[in-house]
Amino acid sequence: MKKWIFDSRLIIGFLLAHLLMFFTFENRAVFWYMFTAAMLILISYSILNEEVDDQQSVGSYLLYGLLSGFVLFAVFWAGNFLIDLLNLPFSKGVAKLYNRLAPAQLWHYIVLILVIIPGEEIFWRGFIQKRLEKYVPATASIVLAAVMYTSVHFYAGYMVLPIAALFGGLFWGFLYWWKRSIPLVIVSHLVFDLFLFVFIPLY
Template identity: 60%
Template sequence: MNKWMADRRLILGILIAHLLLFFTFEDKTVFWYIFTASMLVLISYSIKHEEIEDQASALSYFSIGIASGLGLFVLFWLGSSIIDILNIPLTTQISRLYSRFSPEIIWHYLVLILIIAPGEEFFWRGFIQKRLNQHYGMKMSIGLSVILYASVHLYSGELILVLAAIIAGLAWSILYAWKRSLPLVIVSHVVFDLLLFVFLPLR
């Protein structure tokens, strides 16, 4: 614990993320405005304090990025189907999340793909996980970054979103640790979001 607690830029980044996401989830009517602004702040903070890492070829990050984004969506689709079949109470939470936070107009979709999905990867993998990896081994840095990523979703008040953040965060953290390529993970996240919110929404 003391290793990364001494990293002031890391701690400040975590605090800023929690503050911004707290306000993001506070009011549905301004959610997309605050979320977009929050991601722009976190992108700027990440770029200022960490170099962008890309150790994969263009072919690699497109092919693996698309395949992993598709695979992650299939995993979520299967989970949603099981929840529906077993009539688990989480069904209402999924529907509520879509009604509260899904993109509705064209600029929502644009910022989702161009700012929010890339921004989450810039900050949580390209900054948080990368800095944790300077203090810990790969497994510990992955575990801590996933916990931190999931923790800001607590402000939504929805357990299902926290669980989704744990699963997706784990997939993207492992992918980043494996390929050391931020563009690859961004492609994966964008493909996943396009399927989840545009082409094949679960609700």
């Protein structure tokens, strides 16, 4: 069996994601422009190389998506509460991250919902994780894909973001493996982000 490390499409996609995310986080002034462009490129790359899975009915993926997105946010909310309660160093990181990267204009929210959230799930779960599953057991593919997803977030310069990405990547990776539906994980990610940035911001 061919090793995943020799899957050229997988490796090129991963390196492309790193290149795009490096430039995305490089300049705060163009962050939202670059993030949108990066996700459009990664969506295109994914669709050209893998089919998009959707093995759930609309009712099923909406129900599981809504519930799972809320559950993940609740976990993050509890974690942030403990960070503040214990006065851990991460509390300042959360505040700085919100100030630098949180959506601030209407078009930020529009591209977040229509491009960025779908793009992250289509690429990281629907392409990276799906291709890894061809070479390694399910658990390993979930963990590897989550670590790869986490790695591009180090360019932000705030340690709290890679940690959050790792937890999110593991959660959505398991959800994708379990239900085999990209729309489901997109809904889950969308609900999580709406709570995070609109309904109950953590800062």
